[in-house]
Amino acid sequence: MASTAALRHLVRLADLEQSEVDSILELSSKIRREGTKEALNGKTIGLLFFRRSLRTRVSFEAAIGQLHGHPIDLNSSSDFWDLEDREGRVMDGIAPEHVCDAATVLSRYVDLIAIRTRLSGNSWSTDRLDAGIRSWANHADVPIINMESALWHPLQTLADLMTLREHFGSLKKRKLTIVWTHSPTAASPSVVNSLLHATIRSGMQVRLAHPTGYDLDPEVLQEADSICAQSEGSYEVSNKLPEAVDGAEVVYGRSWWSLDDYGNPTLAANRRARHTDWKVDPKLLALGEDAHFMHAMPVRRNLEVTDSVLDGPESLVYQQAENRLHSQKALLLHFLGRSS
Numbered sequence: 001m002a003s004t005a006a007l008r009h010l011v012r013l014a015d016l017e018q019s020e021v022d023s024i025l026e027l028s029s030k031i032r033r034e035g036t037k038e039a040l041n042g043k044t045i046g047l048l049f050f051r052r053s054l055r056t057r058v059s060f061e062a063a064i065g066q067l068h069g070h071p072i073d074l075n076s077s078s079d080f081w082d083l084e085d086r087e088g089r090v091m092d093g094i095a096p097e098h099v100c101d102a103a104t105v106l107s108r109y110v111d112l113i114a115i116r117t118r119l120s121g122n123s124w125s126t127d128r129l130d131a132g133i134r135s136w137a138n139h140a141d142v143p144i145i146n147m148e149s150a151l152w153h154p155l156q157t158l159a160d161l162m163t164l165r166e167h168f169g170s171l172k173k174r175k176l177t178i179v180w181t182h183s184p185t186a187a188s189p190s191v192v193n194s195l196l197h198a199t200i201r202s203g204m205q206v207r208l209a210h211p212t213g214y215d216l217d218p219e220v221l222q223e224a225d226s227i228c229a230q231s232e233g234s235y236e237v238s239n240k241l242p243e244a245v246d247g248a249e250v251v252y253g254r255s256w257w258s259l260d261d262y263g264n265p266t267l268a269a270n271r272r273a274r275h276t277d278w279k280v281d282p283k284l285l286a287l288g289e290d291a292h293f294m295h296a297m298p299v300r301r302n303l304e305v306t307d308s309v310l311d312g313p314e315s316l317v318y319q320q321a322e323n324r325l326h327s328q329k330a331l332l333l334h335f336l337g338r339s340s
């Protein structure tokens, strides 16, 4: 199903020009307001999950169905062979198939492949290479969309930008504080990496608040510095809560692993236990300027954020989750070259 048009992938949001992001977001809002035609009629899309998902899986499958395309949803634990993603290996391990063969074959069946990759969880220096998603992008003959890898979660960020724009209109000079939250099931920093870059690129003034030892990947921060130099956006890092929320218009909660303890659950648990006070409650939110609350979910109620904040009028979390549906429809139409 490969076409002669230049093949493009979405591993991270920076793979799109800002003008393309703007146009996808405009289309997302139009789709939310007006609905869509049967714009993916005849298109087949493969969804490959190497990790669990609720929102991404259901919103993507629903988006494709509502556009009258055909989703094929596959789970690595039950539906296909273990895959090798390292090049040139003697394949004498568990995996009986290489990504290069799976990607080439699937490209002959489907029009686009979306993938949520698995993390080893053992070594950040290995996981940060995002070899899983990059290997698919190297070998596929159809667009590859990243449904979350170790480093990036572009689909979540698209929905986040859509939600922020619905709330503020222009994002320039708006104040966002991203707050690390305490959770025993912390995630990779993918959501925060993508959000940080995209919001600075949109001209927001971002504070990244986390306890010591939860610094983002140095290359992600270096790139954030470069984006600041080329945009009206800015960011600063703070290890102080509640000060970091002072004046914030949006507080975005997220728990992520300490990269210092990556692969060592005992050290990670010990470090985490020192920061149980990193939780969003009404008192913290009140330090902002009419601050609203966002979270990519799943969220641990009354551990990361209180019920009163999540269920209160300041919460944008369900709008955020709903916008996954609209923004992914717009993204699919962008990639598959059809207007709604």
Ligand code: CP
Residues within 6 Å of the ligand: 052, 053, 054, 055, 056, 057, 148, 156, 296, 297, 298
């Ligand atoms: N926010 C998000 O990606 O949710 P899932 O992990 O449930 O897909």
